[in-house]
Amino acid sequence: MSRGALSAIGATALLSIALTSCSSSSGPATGAGATGKAGGALVVGVTSDPDTLFPWKATQFQAVNVLQNIYGTLTEFDKDLNVVPGLAESWQTSDDGKKLTLTLRKGVTFGDGSTFDSKDVKASLEKIMDEKTAAVARASLSSVKSVEAPDDGSVVLELTGPDAALPGNLATVNMAMLSSDDTEEKLNATPNGTGPFTLGKRVPSQSLTLARNDKYWGAEKPKVDSVEFRVIPDESSIVSAMQSGNVQLAVFNDPLVAQTAQGGGTITVTKTPQLSYHALQLNARRGDLKDVNVRLAIQCAIDRKQVLDTAALGEGEVTGPITAPAFRSDPARRPCPDRDLAKAAEYLAKAGKAGGVTVKTIVSQGEYATSVNEAQNLKAQLAEAKIDLELEVLESGAFVDRWVAADFDAAVALNGGRPDPDGSYGRYFTGTGNLNKVAGYSSPELDKLFAEGKATTDQAARKAIYDKVSAELEDNAAWIWLFTSYTYTGTTSNVSGFVPMVSGSLQYLRTTSVG
Amino acid sequence: MRRIAANRAVRRVAGTLGTLFGVAVFVFVMLRAIPGDQITAGLGTEAAALTPAQRAALEQYYGLDRSPVTQFFSWLGNMLTGNFGYSARSQQSVLEMTLHSLPVTFELAVFSIVLALVIGVPLGMLAASRTNAPRDLLGQVVSLAGLSVPAFLLATTLLSVFAASFGFNPNGQGFATLAEDPLLNLRQMFLPSLVLGFGIAAPILRTTRTAVLEVRSEDFVRTARAKGVPPRRLQVRHVLGNALVPIVTMTGLQFGYLLGGAVVVEQIFSVPGVGRQVLLGIQQKEYAVVQSTVLVIALAFVLVNLLTDALYRVIDPRVRAS
Numbered sequence: 001m002s003r004g005a006l007s008a009i010g011a012t013a014l015l016s017i018a019l020t021s022c023s024s025s026s027g028p029a030t031g032a033g034a035t036g037k038a039g040g041a042l043v044v045g046v047t048s049d050p051d052t053l054f055p056w057k058a059t060q061f062q063a064v065n066v067l068q069n070i071y072g073t074l075t076e077f078d079k080d081l082n083v084v085p086g087l088a089e090s091w092q093t094s095d096d097g098k099k100l101t102l103t104l105r106k107g108v109t110f111g112d113g114s115t116f117d118s119k120d121v122k123a124s125l126e127k128i129m130d131e132k133t134a135a136v137a138r139a140s141l142s143s144v145k146s147v148e149a150p151d152d153g154s155v156v157l158e159l160t161g162p163d164a165a166l167p168g169n170l171a172t173v174n175m176a177m178l179s180s181d182d183t184e185e186k187l188n189a190t191p192n193g194t195g196p197f198t199l200g201k202r203v204p205s206q207s208l209t210l211a212r213n214d215k216y217w218g219a220e221k222p223k224v225d226s227v228e229f230r231v232i233p234d235e236s237s238i239v240s241a242m243q244s245g246n247v248q249l250a251v252f253n254d255p256l257v258a259q260t261a262q263g264g265g266t267i268t269v270t271k272t273p274q275l276s277y278h279a280l281q282l283n284a285r286r287g288d289l290k291d292v293n294v295r296l297a298i299q300c301a302i303d304r305k306q307v308l309d310t311a312a313l314g315e316g317e318v319t320g321p322i323t324a325p326a327f328r329s330d331p332a333r334r335p336c337p338d339r340d341l342a343k344a345a346e347y348l349a350k351a352g353k354a355g356g357v358t359v360k361t362i363v364s365q366g367e368y369a370t371s372v373n374e375a376q377n378l379k380a381q382l383a384e385a386k387i388d389l390e391l392e393v394l395e396s397g398a399f400v401d402r403w404v405a406a407d408f409d410a411a412v413a414l415n416g417g418r419p420d421p422d423g424s425y426g427r428y429f430t431g432t433g434n435l436n437k438v439a440g441y442s443s444p445e446l447d448k449l450f451a452e453g454k455a456t457t458d459q460a461a462r463k464a465i466y467d468k469v470s471a472e473l474e475d476n477a478a479w480i481w482l483f484t485s486y487t488y489t490g491t492t493s494n495v496s497g498f499v500p501m502v503s504g505s506l507q508y509l510r511t512t513s514v515g
Numbered sequence: 516m517r518r519i520a521a522n523r524a525v526r527r528v529a530g531t532l533g534t535l536f537g538v539a540v541f542v543f544v545m546l547r548a549i550p551g552d553q554i555t556a557g558l559g560t561e562a563a564a565l566t567p568a569q570r571a572a573l574e575q576y577y578g579l580d581r582s583p584v585t586q587f588f589s590w591l592g593n594m595l596t597g598n599f600g601y602s603a604r605s606q607q608s609v610l611e612m613t614l615h616s617l618p619v620t621f622e623l624a625v626f627s628i629v630l631a632l633v634i635g636v637p638l639g640m641l642a643a644s645r646t647n648a649p650r651d652l653l654g655q656v657v658s659l660a661g662l663s664v665p666a667f668l669l670a671t672t673l674l675s676v677f678a679a680s681f682g683f684n685p686n687g688q689g690f691a692t693l694a695e696d697p698l699l700n701l702r703q704m705f706l707p708s709l710v711l712g713f714g715i716a717a718p719i720l721r722t723t724r725t726a727v728l729e730v731r732s733e734d735f736v737r738t739a740r741a742k743g744v745p746p747r748r749l750q751v752r753h754v755l756g757n758a759l760v761p762i763v764t765m766t767g768l769q770f771g772y773l774l775g776g777a778v779v780v781e782q783i784f785s786v787p788g789v790g791r792q793v794l795l796g797i798q799q800k801e802y803a804v805v806q807s808t809v810l811v812i813a814l815a816f817v818l819v820n821l822l823t824d825a826l827y828r829v830i831d832p833r834v835r836a837s
Contacts, residue, residue: 051557051604051799059561131568134576136561138569189606204605204612205795206787207689230689233782233791236671240678241687264679397551397800404555404563415560427564434564 042224042495042514044506045238045250049205049231053191054184055176056128056135064173065506066229069210070111071176071193072217074102074121075167079499079508081325081419083168087116087177087194087217088155097162097455102155108217110179111191111198118149123180125157133184137174139427139434140166143454162455164462165422196222196510206231216510223497223513236260239490242267248492248514251504254369255315258488270489271315272500275323275417275424278307278316278370280361280378280480283440286409289359293351295477298359300336300344301385302378308483311373316485321425321470323417323484325502327463329470335477344385356386361410363391364399368414374482375412406437417484419503421466426450429469429478441478531817538813542806543587549800553577553603556800577603590806599811600803604795609807612792615692617811620788622693623711623781624773626704628766630712631719636762638716639723640750643731654720661717670710670783677706686784707784711777715769722765726758733757759830767823771816 050063055071058064076086088102108116125147128135143163148156159166169175182192191199196218197210209228216222230247232238235257241247243264252258252269262269280298288294304318320329336343348354359382363375372393379389389410394402402408418424428439430450436442449472453465473479489500494515499508554573555562565573574580581589590600599609634657642654678684685702693700730736731754739753776790789808796804827834 048795053606057557059558131566132572134565134569134572136558136564138566139564188603202606203689204602204607205791206785228689232687232785234671237674237686237783237785240674240684244678244682244684244687246684246687395550397549397556400555400559400562401550403560406563413560434566438560438563 039223039225040514041226041228042249042509042512043228043230043247044509045232045241045247046229047231047233047235047238049202049208049229053188053199055173055178055187055193056133056137056184058173059136061504062229065504066208066210067176067191067193068173068195068505068507069197069227069509070191070195070199071173071178072108072116072195073173073175073177074170076507077168077171077419077501077503077505079501081501081503083171083419086171087121088170091167093162093457097457098159100157100159100163100166102157104153104155105217106153108194109215110194111213112179114179114181116177116179116194117152118155119152120177120180121155122147122149124175124177125155127178128175135174137169137172140169140172140175140423161451162457164454164457165420165426168418168420169423171419197227200226218510220511222510224509227509239264239267242490242492245492248495249498249512250490251500251506252488252490253485255313255486255488258490261488261490267490267492270491270500271486272489273317273486273502274484274504275419275502276414276504277319277321277323277417277484278312278374278412278414278482280482281408281411281413281415281438281440282359282477282479283406283409283411284476284478285440287359288351288353288357289409289440291351291353292476293347294353294357296335297344297347297351297357297385298382298387299334299474299477299480300340300347301382301387302480302482303339303381304331304482306339306381307374307377310377311370312483312485316483319481319484321473321479321481322421322466324419324421324424326419326459327421327466329467329474329481331481333471334474339381341385344387348386354386356388358388358390359409360390360392361412362399362402362408363393363412364396365393367396367399370485371412371414378412403438406440421469422450422453425469425473426454429473439478441473441476443472443476445472527821531821534817535810535813539591539806539810540587542809543583543590543802546797546800546802546805547583549797551800552579553800553802554579556798586802590803594807594810599807602796602801602804604799604801609804612804613789613808613811616787616789616792616808617815619690619692619786620774620776620781620790622700623704623707623777623786623788624770626708627711627715627773627777628770630708631715631769632766634712634716635719636723636755639720640727640755642720643724643727644750646728651724654724658717658720661713661715661720664713666710666714666777667779667783669713670707670780673706673710674783686786690785690787703784703786707777707780707786710780711773715773718765718769719762722761723758726761727754730754730758756830760827763823763826763830767819767826771819774815774819775812 046062048062050066051060052058052063055067058067072087074086074088075083078084087105087108089105091100091102093100104118110116127133128138129141143159143161145158145160179192196213196216198213200209200211202208207228207230209226211226212222232241235252235254238247238250239261243266258269261267282289282295284290308314308316318331320331320334322329364371375391379391382389403411427433427435429442429446431442431447449465449469453462456462456465487504496513498512601608602612605612638654638657642651685699691699736753739749776788776793778790778794781788781790789812793805793808
């Protein structure tokens with residue numbers, strides 16, 4: 001190599017260093033200046049971009065969060081998870097509970113300018129119910145026999161029986177109302193909804209920008225002109241981006257990252273309990289776990305607080321099965337609310353397994369931060385009760401495969417919760433539920449209770465029914481419910497009006513302002 | 516003579532095509548050996564709630580209902596016609612995705628190599644100039660650090676320190692290509708290049724040191740010194756010039772690896788290169804994305820090796836002569 005070449009290399013290095021030094025002073029100002037104006041642009045840091053833009057198939061957290069800002073649903077949840085009117089202004093159930101009449105909001109338009117009416121509702125609901133669409137919320141409409149649109153402004157759902165959970169089930173983005181003229185292919189490229197925002201620009205794997213929908217029907221119009229979901233794959237890097245003023249809002253899952261964010265002093269972190277719950281799922285249809293006494297022995301041999309403290313830095317709350325605030329189970333009412341090894345030994349002896357049992361347990365690696373630590377603590381605790389938790393730690397894809405096939409004795413899992421307990425557990429623990437194979441447990445009592453819960457509209461009466469569901473699940477140790485954790489919403493000082501929700505939803509981006 | 520050269524070229528091309536076909540088969544088989552498919556990757560545990568008819572509809576949608584052999588040859592055939600497949604997640608053709616990501620990775624690789632050479636070659640020469648002296652120790656310490664400090668640690672530390680202390684974090688802004696905003700692009704490339712360059716500087720430093728020590732003991736160096744060639748000219752022209760072959764080999768190898776994408780660094784600094792493209796493809800089980808991108812990477816690696824071979828002819832007259 002000639003001396004000239006070496007000099008060129010040196011010059012390049014000097015140029016890089018010079019660029020860095022000149023930008024180190026202008027970095028934060030540029031970031032804040034570009035994005036921090038009042039009513040201007042909000043930048044949300046996310047670890048990945050949506051894996052689909054089609055709302056009926058969206059299950060990924062990021063996809064759901066983006067799409068619920070673009071699409072509208074017949075009903076919605078408010079910040080306390082009460083079901084409130086959405087595209088349906090009101091709804092009425094017939095006396096026998098077999099007919100639900102929805103009155104639609106007038107003057108609503110889709111992003112493309114077309115008018116929203118009952119034809120769109122009928123087409124949407126019928127397509128969601130059609131197996132060929134492969135919509136993930138199909139089972140939530142299992143009580144719907146037919147959908148009629150007597151006029152432009154109303155829709156009548158004929159039901160097989162009363163379904164108190166139905167209005168709440170209509171509130172998820174998987175039940176988004178689409179224009180009857182649209183197709184999946186079309187919407188994957190160009191979303192077209194009735195929500196507070198429309199899709200502005202998308203750079204795959206890098207960013208997705210929403211623009212304010214000025215024709216949005218809601219009384220409160222979005223405050224910011226645009227919301228950019230900027231993909232920064234690493235949560236720690238998002239913290240750095242917030243510190244330098246490039247990103248204004250982000251939701252963290254890792255408590256350690258939240259601590260780091262809080263520590264810098266420039267980011268406010270709000271902790272929100274979640275509906276999702278950590279559990280040791282038991283498959284009561286396999287091996288020794290068929291015996292309720294073995295399952296109860298496991299129930300009694302676990303100190304849930306210890307699992308929470310050792311695996312998740314104590315960041316969470318010990319929980320029973322139902323995590324929705326209006327129906328929350330009381331963990332103190334379960335058998336052995338505190339660890340009781342003598343009782344566990346008693347149950348094992350009753351099962352004729354005084355010498356101990358082995359439970360093959362699958363654990364996902366990487367799906368969420370605390371899984372392996374939880375499994376190891378559970379193993380250690382259960383070993384003291386002669387229960388050998390044989391752990392099989394799997395890559396998340398392999399874990400999902402085994403979970404979907406119900407190929408496990410037990411599984412350490414983080415499951416999503418829903419605002420209505422029927423939505424959360426009806427599909428798991430009723431004999432005909434579409435996840436019953438994975439739940440590994442059902443009983444005539446539970447079938448009856450879930451049917452009653454669906455048929456009852458009075459809130460207090462429903463709470464009493466789901467308390468019984470909770471008791472039935474824990475008295476039989478269907479699964480071992482452990483704890484719920486938090487999400488941590490980080491905001492910079494110029495952000496206001498955002499309301500974090502226990503469902504993890506970012507629907508209140510529409511009330512958020514910057515500047 | 517010409518016939519021998521032609522034969523050699525034909526063998527080379529055949530070997531290259533064979534290698535690429537092997538890579539194609541390997542990636543295709545490995546991807547399908549990973550548990551799960553695009554349906555479970557997309558729906559997660561919700562896939563358990565699918566009815567058989569829903570599952571069949573999705574398999575047809577993703578083309579999973581065809582036999583693996585049909586899938587393989589249909590993909591390979593399409594590749595040959597320039598159709599690299601389609602990513603449902605990105606709503607883009609894989610060719611389009613790769614045309615965006617490959618130049619980013621190429622740019623990152625060039626900057627990293629340049630920084631690695633800037634650090635590695637002078638330090639290697641310095642270390643070789645007096646063995647076992649403090650300067651040699653310095654070289655050893657730097658190379659040991661380069662090899663031992665994991666990229667993720669260095670990257671996260673640099674990012675946190677620069678962002679928290681100096682408010683410098685161009686990577687927190689949306690990525691800009693060199694054509695879109697050259698200044699922002701260069702700022703965004705600086706830290707990732709530095710991290711990668713520091714890691715690669717270590718083998719280059721060691722190779723330089725060894726090669727320089729070897730050449731310095733050759734007779735022609737002693738002759739040159741005896742003839743009164745100035746020390747700097749002697750070091751650069753006579754010693755380094757003749758030590759270049761192993762340095763170029765090492766640089767070519769490292770450059771080839773970099774073209775495969777530095778996944779960890781790309782993730783931390785949000786650089787949309789081919790490494791992230793492949794990683795996302797694997798996570799989403801988008802088979803066409805992974806297969807086609809890996810094949811492009813393999814082709815790039817082969818081309819870099821060919822270029823390295825060609826460089827030998829430029830820098831070493833003995834190779835030209837043979």
